[in-house]
Amino acid sequence: MFVSDGLGVNESGHLTVGGCDTVSLAKKYGTPYICYDEDMIRKNCREFVKSMEEDYDGNGLVCYASKAFSCLEMCRICKEEKMGLDVVSGGEIFTAVKAGFPSERICFHGNNKTDDELTMALDNNVGRIVVDNVEELKRLSTLASKTGKVAKIMLRIKPGIDAHTHSFIRTGQIDSKFGFALETGEAMAAVKLAVETDSIDLCGLHCHIGSQIFDIAPFELAAKVMIDFISEIKETVGYEIRELNLGGGFGIKYLESDTPKPFSEYMKRVSVVVKEEAEKKNVKLPFILIEPGRSVVGAEGVTVYTVGAVKHIPNIRTYVSVDGGMTDNPRYILYQSDYDVMCANKANEPKTEKVTVAGKCCESGDLIQENAPIQKVEAGDLLAVLSTGAYNYSMASNYNRIPRPIVVMAKDGDSRVIIRRETYEDITRNDV
Numbered sequence: 001m002f003v004s005d006g007l008g009v010n011e012s013g014h015l016t017v018g019g020c021d022t023v024s025l026a027k028k029y030g031t032p033y034i035c036y037d038e039d040m041i042r043k044n045c046r047e048f049v050k051s052m053e054e055d056y057d058g059n060g061l062v063c064y065a066s067k068a069f070s071c072l073e074m075c076r077i078c079k080e081e082k083m084g085l086d087v088v089s090g091g092e093i094f095t096a097v098k099a100g101f102p103s104e105r106i107c108f109h110g111n112n113k114t115d116d117e118l119t120m121a122l123d124n125n126v127g128r129i130v131v132d133n134v135e136e137l138k139r140l141s142t143l144a145s146k147t148g149k150v151a152k153i154m155l156r157i158k159p160g161i162d163a164h165t166h167s168f169i170r171t172g173q174i175d176s177k178f179g180f181a182l183e184t185g186e187a188m189a190a191v192k193l194a195v196e197t198d199s200i201d202l203c204g205l206h207c208h209i210g211s212q213i214f215d216i217a218p219f220e221l222a223a224k225v226m227i228d229f230i231s232e233i234k235e236t237v238g239y240e241i242r243e244l245n246l247g248g249g250f251g252i253k254y255l256e257s258d259t260p261k262p263f264s265e266y267m268k269r270v271s272v273v274v275k276e277e278a279e280k281k282n283v284k285l286p287f288i289l290i291e292p293g294r295s296v297v298g299a300e301g302v303t304v305y306t307v308g309a310v311k312h313i314p315n316i317r318t319y320v321s322v323d324g325g326m327t328d329n330p331r332y333i334l335y336q337s338d339y340d341v342m343c344a345n346k347a348n349e350p351k352t353e354k355v356t357v358a359g360k361c362c363e364s365g366d367l368i369q370e371n372a373p374i375q376k377v378e379a380g381d382l383l384a385v386l387s388t389g390a391y392n393y394s395m396a397s398n399y400n401r402i403p404r405p406i407v408v409m410a411k412d413g414d415s416r417v418i419i420r421r422e423t424y425e426d427i428t429r430n431d432v
């Protein structure tokens, strides 16, 4: 009935997360808060890791894309679950290192890494740096030579697959700020350069075809395109690519009507393509990396707000204002993302109304959902927005000087704080 198996309704008719009553959590921590279900996060990690073991003989690494939700505790969980970690900035590297995450399992992405960030990656012996452009390759080579290190890199390739169209297409998808285009020869030129460049060890290729993708076929096509390119490299450059990073982007349930496939189905089907294509093209089976972000945490987080004003505008709509908004969840304003909302304290009542959930920011567009079915909602109710585990806290801001919410982790009916609520002092900390 819910977007995640970690959610439920207890005998008081309250929404539960990881066995915790969301109404009790509101009393304990205040609102807004974000609560994650630890067991569900770990279950997702394990399913990915298990499918890599069973369907690709363990010849790979599942890297959690920490941009979806990064904090010390998430890094610790990923470490315990034998995952790798994707990072895209110095801040995410810092978080991982501070959490004691093994740096050889870190993969560093980004289309414009600074010298400081590259140096940080080298100093911390980050396992793989995914190089985005020639300029970066040269800078990295210089920085690595200075310290006498060899940087292990992957090249980010645009495989030219647009997975977001209704029926996905193979296009000349050159118009992306990320990576090297295949069809223009840019990617092959980058490979040649990387192979010749000092202090650079080109271990692999990377691609990432998008996000919130339900269909497995685009991933299969991407795998095929990449193996074909590995074979072309072997033939024309005489260089053997050892690793293939197939990115993330696996879809999750935002609405009950969403129908993501089990992770194992993805790995099963993609590994068949990789094995068949590698055999056909006579290249060694690459070590495979995948980078799920949203699918690890997205459906396992819930945001709970307190309802303030309820404003009925006759024949137009009803605005339900909550004590958060675009500052903790900018995804509706950015992408008109769908969310399932409900009254956490009336979770067993039928959804008889349709409302617009508005945030508290001075911005008309600060909405969390429009036309959302919900129970009869009044001031003082608790409003839960489901599937807010990915790209919510990590995209949060202090617009209007609103402090970021508290984040708690629920497990077996107990909860603990994993990120403290920001205070007004935090907000002025760097003001001079």
Ligand SMILES: *Cc1c(COP(=O)(O)O)cnc(C)c1O
Pocket: 065, 067, 068, 086, 109, 208, 210, 211, 212, 247, 248, 249, 250, 291, 292, 293, 294, 295, 390
């Ligand atoms: C964003 C991103 C991911 C994770 O995407 P999800 O949709 O959250 O799984 C993985 N790899 C790269 C390179 C990304 O940019």
